[in-house]
Amino acid sequence: xxxxxxxxxxxxxxxxxxxxxxxxxxxxxxxxxxxxxxxxxxxxxxxxxxxxxxxxxxxxxxxxxxxxxxxxxxxxxxxxxxxxxxxxxxxxxxxxxxxxxxxxxxxxxxxxxxxxxxxxxxxxxxxxxxxxxxxxxxxxxxxxxxxxxxxxxxxxxxxxxxxxxxxxxxxxxxxxxxxxxxxxxxxxxxxxxxxxxxxxxxxxxxxxxxxxxxxxxxxxxxxxxxxxxxxxxxxxxxxxxxxxxxxxxxxxxxxxxxxxxxxxxxxxxxxxxxxxxxxxxxxxxxxxxxxxxxxx
Numbered sequence: 001x002x003x004x005x006x007x008x009x010x011x012x013x014x015x016x017x018x019x020x021x022x023x024x025x026x027x028x029x030x031x032x033x034x035x036x037x038x039x040x041x042x043x044x045x046x047x048x049x050x051x052x053x054x055x056x057x058x059x060x061x062x063x064x065x066x067x068x069x070x071x072x073x074x075x076x077x078x079x080x081x082x083x084x085x086x087x088x089x090x091x092x093x094x095x096x097x098x099x100x101x102x103x104x105x106x107x108x109x110x111x112x113x114x115x116x117x118x119x120x121x122x123x124x125x126x127x128x129x130x131x132x133x134x135x136x137x138x139x140x141x142x143x144x145x146x147x148x149x150x151x152x153x154x155x156x157x158x159x160x161x162x163x164x165x166x167x168x169x170x171x172x173x174x175x176x177x178x179x180x181x182x183x184x185x186x187x188x189x190x191x192x193x194x195x196x197x198x199x200x201x202x203x204x205x206x207x208x209x210x211x212x213x214x215x216x217x218x219x220x221x222x223x224x225x226x227x228x229x230x231x232x233x234x235x236x237x238x239x240x241x242x243x244x245x246x247x248x249x250x251x252x253x254x255x256x257x258x259x260x261x262x263x264x265x266x267x268x269x270x271x272x273x274x275x276x277x278x279x280x281x282x283x284x285x286x287x288x289x290x291x292x293x294x295x296x
Contacts, residue, residue, distance in 0.1 A: 003076055003103050003133045005164040005187020006205035006227065007041025008220045010212040011049035013254045014063065015267035023059060025066060027267035031213065032070045034266075038216025039224075040075060041206065043067055046096075047080035047105065048142065049210050049254045054272035060092065061099050068100035078135060082106035084143075086122050090129045103133035105166060110143035116151045120158075127159035134161050139168035139191060149177045156186065166191040166208045172198050179203035193219075193245040197238045200226045210253060211245055214260045214290075240296060243289050251282050259283045263290060 012035075015027035035043060045067045046052045046060050055063070064079045071077055079096035081104040082089045093104045106126055108119055127134045136155070140146035146169060156162045167174050168191025175188055179202065190199040190207040196219075200206070205227065212219040218241065225234035248256045255271050259278035262269035263286060269277050278286075 003078065003135070003163055003187065004041070005135065005189055008039075008206055008212050008216070008223050009042035009044050009078060009189065009208045010035050010040050010216060011044045011047045011208050011210050012067075013213050013257055013261065013267075014045075014050040014055065015258075015261075016270045016272065018268050018270055020270045020272045023063065024267060025062075028063070028066065029070055030266060031261070032067060035212070035216045036071070036074055038212070038218075039220040040212060040216050041220070042076045042078055043071060044078045044080065044105065044208055047137075047208075048107070048139075049213075049257070050080065051254065051272055051275065052080050054275075057092070057095070061095055064096050064099040064101050076102035078103045078105050080105050080107070080137075082108075082126070082137065084109040084112045086125050089122075089126050093126055093130045093134075097130055097132050101132070103135055103163070104130065105135045105137050107137040107139065108143045108145060108147050113145050115145075116148055119145065119147055120151050120155055123155050123162070124158050127155070127162050130161070132161065133163045134159070135164045135166060135187070136162065137166045137168070137191065138174065139166075141168070141170060149174060149181060152178065153182060163187055164189065167199065167204065168192050170195075172202050175199050175203045193248070194242060196223065197226060197234055201231075210248055210257055211241060213254075213257050214248070214264070215241065215244070240293065244293055247282070247286050247289050250285070251278055256282055256286060260286050260290060263287055 015024040079101040081092040164187030193211045196207040222237040255278040
């Protein structure tokens with residue numbers, strides 16, 4: 001019932017054919033290979049960055065199964081399986097474990113705007129229905145409501161298989177409060193690339209990263225420096241990557257990330273509606289930033 005939640009875990013994009021009708025599994029496995037070669041600590045398929053709302057149940061199972069087969073135990077696989085439907089989240093989580101995932105990541109229910117009690121009951125129903133590790137995903141910018149530290153601790157007390165959290169609250173307050181109440185008890189990963197270093201300075205152990213789709217080695221080295229206490233070196237690397245982080249979220253994610261990967265010849269930049277491809281302005285900015293960053 002444990003996952004070593006530290007280092008860089010990549011929130012994987014899902015490459016599509018040019019018209020978006022099917023998954024480009026060749027491009028996906030090439031992406032996985034670059035992630036593992038780049039030294040990431042874990043792989044996260046079927047999250048928001050993977051456009052999970054547009055994936056069929058069969059596509060999600062196949063993505064998870066292929067990720068597990070490709071990883072061959074070299075790194076763990078944490079599959080996104082949450083939604084705003086508790087019953088469907090249970091079914092998706094069971095399917096993820098059946099496909100070989102090492103853990104599942106449950107986003108707080110979006111659109112429904114549940115209370116703290118509603119979030120508590122949603123997560124505990126899911127966690128008690130599965131036999132493996134569960135990581136919660138707190139991203140109030142997407143699901144509007146914010147899971148509180150006290151509710152998280154209440155969930156963890158009721159469900160020992162809840163082992164950590166992806167914290168995309170947009171500040172360093174949640175991690176500091178959790179550390180003050182339960183230091184070291186849970187794995188805590190940033191969910192915001194630009195906040196990786198600030199959050200690690202107050203207790204987080206790494207990042208579930210979007211930027212690592214494009215720069216897995218560089219993100220892994222940055223986080224390794226921070227974990228080792230080499231803060232000056234980590235800050236230098238963080239500052240160099242900051243314009244890339246910002247550009248990858250300059251338009252709705254993951255469109256800029258797919259555009260960056262397309263510029264590097266790794267996949268089509270296509271996305272599925274309601275997402276649209278990055279604008280030409282965004283692509284031009286990315287091309288300039290990538291060229292400048294890689295020339296450093």
